[in-house]
Amino acid sequence: MAIQVAASSSCHSFSTKYKYDVFLSFRGEDTRHIFTVPLYDALQHKQIKAFIDDKKLGKGERIAPALLKAIEKSRISIIVFSRNYATSTWCLDELAHIIRCKEQKNQVVMPIFYKVNPMDVQYQANSFGEAMAAHEVRFRDNVEKVQKWRYALSEAARLPQAWLFEDGCQSGFIEGIAKDVYAMLPPKPFHNIGHMVGLEPRIEEVMSLLDDSDEGACMLGIHGLGGIGKTTLAKAIYNSIFYQFDGSCFLSDVSKESKKFRGTVCLQQTLLSEILDEKKMKFGSVHEGISKIKHRLSRKKVLLVLDDVDELKQIEELAGRCDWFGCGSRVIITTKYKQLLLAHNVEKTYEMKVLNDHDSLELFCWHAFHTINTPKGYQDMSTHVISYAQGLPLALRVIGSNLANKNLEEWRPILGKYDRIPESSIHEVLKISYDCLQDGAKSIFLDIACFFTEEKLESVEERLEACHSGARFYIEVIVEKSLVDVDRDGCLWMHDVIEIMGKEIVRREDPSNPGERSRIWDYKDILTMLHEDSGSDKIEGIMFDPPQQEQVEWSGMSLKKMNNLRILVVRNAQFLTRPKYLPNNLRWLEWKEYPCTTLPSDFSPGKLVFLRLQIVFSNWKSH
Structure with a gap:
């Protein structure tokens, strides 16, 4: 059974800086393990940040200032009234402070009556009456303290957002409370938008x-x-x-x-x-x-x-x-x-329409100068720059990031490159940011665009560091240039327009022959190359990850021509023949369903830094 009234709208307009969503006040020996901890877990599951005190106070100890501060820094206080709640002076001090926060700061307070009668709390009857009578004897020289506790008990018991648990399904009861609390809290943004313009x-x-x-x-x-x-x-x-x-x-x-x-x-x-x-x-x-x-x-x-x-x-x-x-x-x-x-x-x-000139200029300035206003001396050039982006937010962000932290003299040669681009070619506009990178950063950018979008940043950094000296620094550079982002899960994320641009840069290395390019990611191109032994020493990386499992027939010698191969990743493919040769330049070797128990005998793994092989036991007999 639940007594419940919706929270007032004021809980959506708090201006105080809160540290916790919920403070839990409870009598540990009554409810800690059987009710309060499960409630805490249910709140955590809904990403509600709750404070639960793990300490046990000895008799006569006073409530700590840090605990009072935790109450003040919480949006909502939940009081779990149980049979022995009022026997604890600590609980009563918490309660009094919670009621004070409600009255002075409009804090939302939710009482839960756990197997106790709300009337016993309000009028201090039965176990609550016995506890308060004992406190009056103990604190006969401090009547005001006991009166404050009695007032807090009465006020809390009269609050409308209340829950009563007598018996029944406790897990369902707890889930109902968690849902109620979630509904009371202001919505938390799931996605980081950044600076919004227009x-x-x-x-x-x-x-x-x-x-x-x-x-x-x-x-x-x-x-x-x-x-x-x-x-x-x-x-x-x-x-x-x-x-x-x-x-x-x-x-x-x-x-x-x-x-x-x-x-x-x-x-x-x-x-x-x-x-x-x-x-x-x-x-x-x-x-x-x-x-x-x-x-x-x-x-x-x-x-x-x-x-x-x-x-x-x-x-x-x-x-x-x-x-x-x-x-x-x-x-x-x-x-x-x-x-x-x-x-x-x-x-x-x-x-979706393109941004107007006013919004385009604001977005460009945000990324170029980290302010919405154009600094003195940059007005004319900035107005000219936004014409390159054609109102596309992605292009404005990339161009602004490319020009950030540069003076006017450094701007001029870069703007000259933009001026030579045909008006309709947004890919070429974005490519200027790539052209301005150092060679090491260019290589890292192409590796990510062709192979490692959606991979964990930490993992990619560690492995690419083996292939490129200074990989971590270069990744930071291309993030600053807005060519790649790191999402909330810590994974690399690249806009598909930029990813297509990166792959097009590689494709142009040899438009007609994938085997003469530095990186190969299209599984059909890789299959053709393996069947025809058409690779070359131009190839630095291969990512073979077909959408459906492919059965691969090859001689096992196709990699012999790829002496500069640094990265080889094979997933979702069944090779009928083991590799008879692996390039000694390999730094990163990842092969799911590797068709043998050993690497080729003439392979020298001196440069290999990352190795992950998943061996297929069913293939052993054939080798």
């Missing part, structure tokens, strides 16, 4: 389209050029409204992720896990995933974002129809291709 009116326009829908589920598509800010807009909207739904999920880079081995199944698993707040469920096919999404989410109000969709089947297999989701659900799709939205009968669409 987004507010766009957010309002999209919100208007979402609000204009009927009570059923609604799909909305955001379309526009690559680098125009579709993902940023979707993240901003997600941050603004996610807490209004039963569950939410933002699926990033759908086009890229869906093309990986079992990629769509993994996306379906992530979708269900995040919306239902459960561990990832296991299923073996896209069809089974569709069935589970429809079954589990058809009565839930959900928010789902499919970011960067480039094929119709991605929408069909992840969001299907509106009736897959409950009333009030919202599905937002971002794509470069409006035709995809029309083909799926997405009725509500929003076209």
Whole structure:
């Protein structure tokens, strides 16, 4: 049984700097292990930062100032009233301070009556009456203290946001409290947007389209050029409204992720896990995933974002129809291709337009000067520079970062390069930032663009340091240049427009023959090269990771021509013949389902720094 009233709106407008979301006041010997710790764990699971005191005070000890400070620095205080709560002077001091914070700072206070009658607390009857009578005897020379405690007990028991547990399912009761607390707290942004320019009116326009829908589920598509800010807009909207739904999920880079081995199944698993707040469920096919999404989410109000969709089947297999989701659900799709939205009968669409000159200048200045205003002496050049970006936020960010921390004399030769670029070639505009890098940074950039987007930064740094002296420094440089980012999970992330630019730089090394390029990542090119033994000493890195497992027939000698090969990564492929030769220049060797128990006898691993082999035992007999 629960007594509950919604929190007042004031809890959404706190201005105090809080350290904790929740402070837990409880009698340790009554409820620590059987109730309060499970409640703490449930709050933590919802990413609610709670304070729980682990210390046990001896008789007569006073409450520590740090504990009082923790109460003051919490948005919400939860008081777990139990049978022996009032026997502890420490608990009573906590309670008195909590009530003071409620009265003076408008702190939200939630009493939980754990197997006690609220009337016993309010009027100090039964165990609470006995405890207070004992305190009056003990503190007969300090009547004011006891009166303060009695007042705090009475005030707390009368509060509207209250929960009463007598018996029944305790885990469900705890989950209900956690959900209530989560709803009371101001929404926490899931995605870091950075400096927003020109987004507010766009957010309002999209919100208007979402609000204009009927009570059923609604799909909305955001379309526009690559680098125009579709993902940023979707993240901003997600941050603004996610807490209004039963569950939410933002699926990033759908086009890229869906093309990986079992990629769509993994996306379906992530979708269900995040919306239902459960561990990832296991299923073996896209069809089974569709069935589970429809079954589990058809009565839930959900928010789902499919970011960067480039094929119709991605929408069909992840969001299907509106009736897959409950009333009030919202599905937002971002794509470069409006035709995809029309083909799926997405009725509500929003076209992202380029930034106007005013917003373009502000965004450029933010990245070039770390301020929204143009410094004296830079006004004319800055106005000229923004014309190169054609209103694309990505280009403005990259150009601004490229010119940051440089004086006007250093700007002039760089601007000369921009001036020679055809007006329509945004890739060439972005490439200027690459051209301005040192050779070591260029090599690192190409390695990341071709091989290591979405890999953990720490892991890539460690391994590339073996291939390039100063790799960590160069990675910092290209991050500062806005050519690559590090996401909230610590993984490298590169905008697809920049990734395409990097791969195009490598492709131009020899447009007709992949075997004469420095890096190869297309699995079809790699298969052809292995079949035909057409590699060369130009190749420095190979990433063989086909979307479906490939069976590879080769002589085993194809790598003999690749004396400068530094990086060899093989995943999701079954080689029928073991490698008979490996280049001695290898620094990074990763081979899943390696078809032998030994490396080639003439391989000298003196330069090898990273080695990961997963050996296939079934292949032993054939070797």
